[in-house]
Amino acid sequence: MSIEVIDMSPWAGREDPEPDSLRWHQAIHPLADDTPAGVALIGFASDAGVARNQGRIGAAAGPRAMRKALANLAWHRHGRAYDAGDVHCHGNALETAQEQLGERLEQLLAAGHFPLVLGGGHEVAYGSWLGLARHFEKPPLEPANEAPTIGIINFDAHLDLRDPSHVPSSGTPFAQIAEQCQARGWPFRYACLGISRAANTRALFARAEALDVLVREDHEIHAGTLDTIGHELEAFITDCDAVYLTLDLDVLPAAEAPGVSAPAARGVPLALLEPLIGIVRDSGKLRLADLAELNPDFDIDNRTARIAARLIHHLTLNG
Numbered sequence: 410m411s412i413e414v415i416d417m418s419p420w421a422g423r424e425d426p427e428p429d430s431l432r433w434h435q436a437i438h439p440l441a442d443d444t445p446a447g448v449a450l451i452g453f454a455s456d457a458g459v460a461r462n463q464g465r466i467g468a469a470a471g472p473r474a475m476r477k478a479l480a481n482l483a484w485h486r487h488g489r490a491y492d493a494g495d496v497h498c499h500g501n502a503l504e505t506a507q508e509q510l511g512e513r514l515e516q517l518l519a520a521g522h523f524p525l526v527l528g529g530g531h532e533v534a535y536g537s538w539l540g541l542a543r544h545f546e547k548p549p550l551e552p553a554n555e556a557p558t559i560g561i562i563n564f565d566a567h568l569d570l571r572d573p574s575h576v577p578s579s580g581t582p583f584a585q586i587a588e589q590c591q592a593r594g595w596p597f598r599y600a601c602l603g604i605s606r607a608a609n610t611r612a613l614f615a616r617a618e619a620l621d622v623l624v625r626e627d628h629e630i631h632a633g634t635l636d637t638i639g640h641e642l643e644a645f646i647t648d649c650d651a652v653y654l655t656l657d658l659d660v661l662p663a664a665e666a667p668g669v670s671a672p673a674a675r676g677v678p679l680a681l682l683e684p685l686i687g688i689v690r691d692s693g694k695l696r697l698a699d700l701a702e703l704n705p706d707f708d709i710d711n712r713t714a715r716i717a718a719r720l721i722h723h724l725t726l727n728g
């Protein structure tokens with residue numbers, strides 16, 4: 410794999426003198442050829458999808474802000490972690506950037522890494538999925554010679570199922586993936602949790618129903634329903650060969666995560682998201698994850714970046 414020179418400058422932080430006190434910035438290394446498998450962070454520095462979707466731009470700065478917030482978190486892992494650099498979206502060249510992300514992810518997956526993509530607007534999801542799809546298309550197929558059932562689990566205030574025939578954007582990735590699945594004869598399996606009914610039109614709910622999406626609205630997710638929704642998630646995962654997890658930070662209440670393009674008026678608190686994300690993490694089927702929509706321009710005291718970092722810590726704790 411040919412690798413760019415990776416900017417490791419965000420990886421700085423506190424250094425404790427006593428033993429066994431590592432933090433992420435001391436444990437992570439730039440990705441190099443032939444390194445043993447590990448978690449591979451890759452940035453998708455893109456504002457184009459949000460700009461096309463009439464949103465507040467700034468998400469291109471998300472990857473760097475996430476790395477800086479993660480740098481100082483305590484290192485509790487045993488496995489390896491790498492920084493695989495960034496894919497940049499230049500201007501409005503979103504489709505090119507998504508293709509490039511797909512290629513890089515295909516390479517990371519082939520090398521046995523667990524790729525974790527740092528967005529970028531939620532247009533990152535289409536590039537993420539392209540990488541996983543290419544991985545499954547390449548021989549030997551997983552499972553052999555069969556259409557893979559890739560389950561997409563999205564925590565989001567929005568369905569992101571807008572009609573891409575208008576303009577592909579941060580609001581269309583899962584409709585684009587549904588189209589790609591249909592073209593390939595692959596099943597489309599999509600679960601979207603944390604949806605705000607007030608922030609999604611009837612047309613979007615109708616498309617979700619037509620595509621048989623598992624939808625759970627923000628108000629449905631509370632302490633009393635957590636077990637039930639966890640079981641629903643487990644059943645969804647059972648029917649899949651592989652899972653792609655995508656975390657749109659606007660699923661959180663705006664007070665917890667103000668630094669996004671389209672904040673949620675209600676949202677689902679981190680305390681409820683973490684156990685659900687833990688189910689996905691521990692399923693044994695998670696092959697790829699991304700975090701989307703961090704916009705540092707609207708963040709307050711790095712709250713949203715800190716949540717993103719904590720979610721990365723949470724997702725990678727087992728390795």
Ligand SMILES: N=CN[C@@H](CCC(=O)O)C(=O)O
Nearest residue numbers: 462464531567569579580671
């Ligand atoms: N990725 C974001 N998607 C949302 C944005 C909504 C908004 O800007 O208000 C959507 O398209 O629905």
Ligand SMILES: [Mn+2]
Nearest residue numbers: 531565569657
């Ligand atoms: Mn989204």
Ligand SMILES: [Mn+2]
Nearest residue numbers: 566567657659
């Ligand atoms: Mn959203």
